[in-house]
Amino acid sequence: PPPIPDPAVGVGLSLHHVSRRWGDFNALDDVSLEARPGELLVLLGPSGCGKSTTLRIIAGLDTADAGRVVIAGRDVTRVPAGNRDLAMVFQSYALFPHLSVARNILFGLEVRGLPVAERQQRLAEVAGLLGLGGLLDRRPAQLSGGQQQRVALGRALVARAPLCLMDEPLSNLDARLRAEMRREIRALQQRLGLTMIYVTHDQAEAMSMADQVVLMNGGRVEQAAAPDRLYERPETVFAARFIGQPPISLVRPPRMTGRLAGARAEDITLTPLADPMRPRPPRPAHPLTGMVVDREYLGADCLVGVQLDGFAPADGRLTARLPGHHPASPGMVVSVSIAHGRLHVFDAATGRRVA
Numbered sequence: 001p002p003p004i005p006d007p008a009v010g011v012g013l014s015l016h017h018v019s020r021r022w023g024d025f026n027a028l029d030d031v032s033l034e035a036r037p038g039e040l041l042v043l044l045g046p047s048g049c050g051k052s053t054t055l056r057i058i059a060g061l062d063t064a065d066a067g068r069v070v071i072a073g074r075d076v077t078r079v080p081a082g083n084r085d086l087a088m089v090f091q092s093y094a095l096f097p098h099l100s101v102a103r104n105i106l107f108g109l110e111v112r113g114l115p116v117a118e119r120q121q122r123l124a125e126v127a128g129l130l131g132l133g134g135l136l137d138r139r140p141a142q143l144s145g146g147q148q149q150r151v152a153l154g155r156a157l158v159a160r161a162p163l164c165l166m167d168e169p170l171s172n173l174d175a176r177l178r179a180e181m182r183r184e185i186r187a188l189q190q191r192l193g194l195t196m197i198y199v200t201h202d203q204a205e206a207m208s209m210a211d212q213v214v215l216m217n218g219g220r221v222e223q224a225a226a227p228d229r230l231y232e233r234p235e236t237v238f239a240a241r242f243i244g245q246p247p248i249s250l251v252r253p254p255r256m257t258g259r260l261a262g263a264r265a266e267d268i269t270l271t272p273l274a275d276p277m278r279p280r281p282p283r284p285a286h287p288l289t290g291m292v293v294d295r296e297y298l299g300a301d302c303l304v305g306v307q308l309d310g311f312a313p314a315d316g317r318l319t320a321r322l323p324g325h326h327p328a329s330p331g332m333v334v335s336v337s338i339a340h341g342r343l344h345v346f347d348a349a350t351g352r353r354v355a
């Protein structure tokens, strides 16, 4: 493998009670978070939740109305962007169209007046690392989307900043390339030991890359946790719904007043109770039963929708993920079971987890 550029031992980053208002609109409302050195922290959330604003405040491109930004133990809240020792990759890549790949990568170093020999050495390292060796004389317009993305990444890495910020860097790429690049970026980040703050609204990207996911909603931190923790133990209905595909099934059991019960599709099992063409046997009162209302075949598995007996129509829909060859089909009467310990219970009024 190509030599590893030496620097990059990541540094810690924290935000303390950061708020940002536009007029009377709270774009960020008391946001606190902490990335440990060498950690990849993903800011995840729907459009407009404040991810980019958070990133811009970390970068120093925008200023918080209240709160503090601390990088490597130093309060940088009032430090200008240029003096924060970080690198940033934008969604647009922001490459200079009239400059070669090499000059694009080296631009920041030229501005900083680094000696030519040092620049050339770093260029060779980064080009090797990113597989850009044969492309250094091309212009951005002569590159594929993935190659342009690598150049933008190269420009961030060549600076050897211990903290790297990325704002939806893969959103211009097609699905296959996105999946490939997220593995590449994750591998590079780990290999170099960088601390990385990565903005995306794509939960699959967040789950596959992150050490820690900070899920944002309406300018606030909804939940911050490792990906598996967020998936297995969402603290709110919003978090439960935002993570997971198909979305978690949430039902309002008639007897659990004020509660919402949720189960993920893979934790739900359906057992056919009777051939729908024959008269149905009487059903026991307790175990959950229902009728299959739709089935989506996906190959390896299928998604089966069930309407539960005894629930109001809007409150009793479940989706189960079953093997592709499972016999469930619309009209079939089934008993429904949830894997032990896999039921999520929320307070219907506050949306907070209660069990």
Ligand code: ATP
Pocket: 022, 027, 045, 046, 047, 048, 049, 050, 051, 052, 053, 054, 201
């Ligand atoms: P997206 O995924 O769509 O990029 P985001 O989560 O990054 O969204 P931000 O760009 O941080 O969201 O914006 C947060 C909120 O602040 C949005 O409602 C946005 O309209 C608002 N906002 C951002 N910049 C400004 C501005 N300069 N003036 C007024 N409102 C702004």
